[in-house]
Amino acid sequence: MLLGQAESGKSTLQKQFQLYYASHTLEHERPSWRPIVFFNILKAIRMVLAEIDLEFPLPQGSTGMAPSISGSTSASSSSASRPDPSWFPELAQLRMKLLPLVASEDALASELSGGVSVGGGRSGVYVRAGWQTLVTPSRSWPMPSDMRSAASRPTPVTNIVAQTIAALQEEITTTWRHPGVRYLLAGNKLRLEEYAAHFLDDISRVAQPDYLPTAEDILHVRLQTLGVTEHTFDIDMAGSLYTWLLYDVGGARGQRHVWVPYFEDATAIIFLAPISAFDQYLEEDPRTNRIDDSLQLFTAICSNKLLQKAALVLMLNKTDILRKKIEAGIKVRKYISSYGDRPNSYEEVSEYFRAHFIQVHRRKDISHRPLYLHFTSMIDIKATQSIIINVNEAIMRSHLTSIGLA
Ligand SMILES: Nc1nc2c(ncn2[C@@H]2O[C@H](COP(=O)(O)OP(=O)(O)OP(=O)(O)O)[C@@H](O)[C@H]2O)c(=O)[nH]1
Ligand SMILES: [Mg+2]
Structure with missing residues (x-):
């Protein structure tokens, strides 16, 4: 035990x-871990964006428009000990672009759990006995009948999330590497779970259309039991x-x-x-x-x-x-x-x-x-x-x- x-x-x-x-x-289960990897990524992004909103709010009346991301100089500079004024509009703009990802988190959680059990805890979604059988039969416990019916369900939300991550991968990387976000992480204002860096450091790999989680990815994934x-x-x-x-x-x-x-x-x-x-x-x-x-x-x-x-x-x-x-x-x-x-x-x-x-x-x-x-x-x-x-x-x-x- x-x-x-x-x-x-x-x-x-x-x-x-x-x-x-x-x-x-484990090899057979790789496809069933894919939506969970996405789910973990969405959650990490939500937490990053929430902290950006809290720590780098735009002054009232501001349009949120900033110089183009690629033209920004501070994004590549090393992390500073005090917030740089340019971070506010830069991060606000990135946040706006990434919000669609956050919006799909609940729908993905629901699809993931086959509509069975969502809610509670920081993880938001639980693993139940036999969940892997949603995708692949294994020698786990017999799955409840509500999950068995879920096994044949298509996964439209997972596919939309995959496409959205692919479309926004540059913005995700720019945000993740932004000195403002580094500043929040270094100062412990932003506390992410252990898997966040593993996936966000390497988002272009996850964003590939044929992405399947590796053994390392599966070990990093967080799904509450x-x-x-x-x-x-x-x-x-x-x-x-x-x-x-x-x-x-x-x-x-x-x-x-x-x-x-x-x-x-x-x-x-x-x-x-x-x-x-x-x-x-x-x-x-x-x-x-x-x-x-x-x-x-x-x-x-x-x-x-x-x-x-x-x-x-x-x-x-x-x-x-x-x-x-x-x-x-x-x-x-x-x-x-x-x-x-x-x-x-x-x-x-x-x-x-x-x-x-x-x-x-x-x-x-x-x-x-x-x-x-x-x-x-x-x-x-x-x-x-x-x-x-x-x-x-x-x-x-x-x-x-x-x-x-x-
Ligand atoms: N870096 C690192 N991460 C770890 C280690 N052990 C576990 N993790 C990560 O910590 C998170 C939680 O691990 P789990 O195995 O889900 O924890 P658990 O004890 O099963 O939690 P419950 O199911 O809620 O009781 C996952 O994202 C794991 O990848 C470790 O030794 N090093
Ligand atoms: Mg567990």
Whole structure:
């Protein structure tokens, strides 16, 4: 079972399992990820435009007309420490051009979910068990009948969005690279989700008419999980074939009660904690720091009686983002006062978080079982695949020990 707070990387790990053990199924699913990539892009653009509107409003009575974009000099200059007056009309003009994209977001969300479940959360749209079967049959759960009927539906909105992205790709790139937007990003006024840079840096690729998401794209996509989804893999270990059931769950607080019925049968828990999230708060409770929430949740998992026989794997995830934040000079002390005067280096910070999780395990683990701990970056295919092999062996060993065969 994959556990952890929302956006900790559970579904991304599930995709890595799929990539390693059943890459052909991921290959088949590539077309069904295409609208989700678009959906993520639209959301990132909406957030950029909203912040532009807030930070660079045009003075009353202004026409919003600016010198032509290509003739603008500031668009190519390096980011400044103060807003440049020329950014206001330039960005207002770009914003006007990109607004049609934002307007299609709701229609795409509705088409994407087959009209089944839209709404809630920053993600706006949820993944339900079996959603991929909208496009390709796979070994997921049986899909609800309302989704089955959606499977044969055409995708006119997706096609319109694809064409609009293609038509506006230059404007998207100019906006994304604009020093005003860089200024908002650097000052943390504009906080985008992790996938934004991956897709917006490379929009011309996505804008190709025959674009199909790559494995990297699929790993970067964000789609919130609703409830519990089951995935099956046949795994060859030392010449014997085992069928593994992997349960991926929704991690937001409102989703956690549905985990419990699965606990008693769980052979292993893989708990994901995004240690890059020290400067972030829960969407569902903006007063709770994300690292605190992860520690509390990990405490509850370690001390849960129903899980006492399950092997325990801890993945301190999003190390790539942690590294970038530290390099950008973001101070851990500012968000976690107990960090004190320790050096603000990647090594010190990651070790500090590791020590906290280990301490929770030492103090709260109900069955004093070993803790298999890894630092991970779920978007790094090579590194994650070798961790998956390692973790599987550990889980298998622990399982054989628990049933008296090792
Ligand atoms: N850069 C980076 N991005 C990551 C990493 N792990 C996950 N992500 C991204 O973080 C976002 C959230 O990941 P998910 O796997 O959807 O999170 P989740 O735990 O399944 O979230 P819920 O389904 O809401 O519980 C996705 O856009 C992922 O691509 C990582 O190690 N590094
Ligand atoms: Mg998920």
